[in-house]
Amino acid sequence: MNISTALERRRLLQWMSLTAGMASAPAWAVNAAQGVSSIRPQDSRVPGGIARLSLGPAATRPQLSYNDAPALVLGDMIEWTALIGIPLSTTPGEYTLPVEMDGQLRNKQLTVQNKKYVEQRLTVSPKTVDLSPEDNARYEREAAHLKTVMASLSQPFPIATNLQMQVPVPGRRSSSFGLRRIFNGQPRNPHSGMDIAAATGTPIRAPLPGKVIDVGDYFFNGGTVWLDHGGGLLSMYCHLSQMGCKVGDMLKTGDVFCKVGATGRVTGPHLHWGVMLNRAMVDPALFL
Ligand code: ZN
Numbered sequence: 001m002n003i004s005t006a007l008e009r010r011r012l013l014q015w016m017s018l019t020a021g022m023a024s025a026p027a028w029a030v031n032a033a034q035g036v037s038s039i040r041p042q043d044s045r046v047p048g049g050i051a052r053l054s055l056g057p058a059a060t061r062p063q064l065s066y067n068d069a070p071a072l073v074l075g076d077m078i079e080w081t082a083l084i085g086i087p088l089s090t091t092p093g094e095y096t097l098p099v100e101m102d103g104q105l106r107n108k109q110l111t112v113q114n115k116k117y118v119e120q121r122l123t124v125s126p127k128t129v130d131l132s133p134e135d136n137a138r139y140e141r142e143a144a145h146l147k148t149v150m151a152s153l154s155q156p157f158p159i160a161t162n163l164q165m166q167v168p169v170p171g172r173r174s175s176s177f178g179l180r181r182i183f184n185g186q187p188r189n190p191h192s193g194m195d196i197a198a199a200t201g202t203p204i205r206a207p208l209p210g211k212v213i214d215v216g217d218y219f220f221n222g223g224t225v226w227l228d229h230g231g232g233l234l235s236m237y238c239h240l241s242q243m244g245c246k247v248g249d250m251l252k253t254g255d256v257f258c259k260v261g262a263t264g265r266v267t268g269p270h271l272h273w274g275v276m277l278n279r280a281m282v283d284p285a286l287f288l
Helices: 006-019 027-034 133-150
Strands: 050-056 072-076 079-085 093-101 104-112 119-122 172-175 180-183 194-197 203-205 210-218 222-228 233-240 256-259 270-277 280-282
Touching: 050 093, 050 104, 079 270, 079 280, 133 210, 210 233, 222 256, 233 256
Parallel strands: 119 180
Antiparallel strands: 050 079, 072 079, 093 104, 172 194, 194 270, 203 256, 210 222, 222 233, 233 270, 270 280
């Protein structure tokens, strides 16, 4: 295949979409032509962000790894795109990613820019910072279990090229992704999700089709549900008052599967919503 320009590629893809019986060209093709991008997730090459790496044409789905996990690769033989979740702990700089394309290794460059997330210093009673030996033992057990949940990498890959998510619950964002919290001078892990303030009992809806892969009650996270959207894209819902689902349930976008609460270590009712891509927690806002 020898397709010289992006425009020709787009035209060909539009033509293929039409002949395949689709009503219109994919959103990204139309928007790329208009110079506006409504495609999700947004490209944001910073720690906690997502890189949309264009891989070009290949007869079969290209393969690459990042963060010791296979990256999500979407598209078709005309144009493949890798969606790469960049962990918050990543050092900004240049990275070379070997990509396997039709049996050949090619190097792709990824530049991760610096991002300064907001810092919050809090002074709290030492009791709320230090865990008792019993609580610590519980936390260690739960952390080991969560590791197995987060390793989920199911097939099939998402079919849609645009992975725009529906907000799981309406409400004010009470804490943004990436916030760096320092309790009594001790840095904690940065905030790995988005907090949405809502009353206890508010229904939470699936932001994309997904499969329930974990339902549990955890020390820090309280009532928690994990969804698997395929190809290494997972989402988590914490501090729930009610989990109206069980492992193995298949959800459609908009299905109610749990309710907002204030369980676990929280000061008030809210949803902590996390999104994970190739085992990196990334900013959920990039999908909205
Ligand atoms: Zn949170």
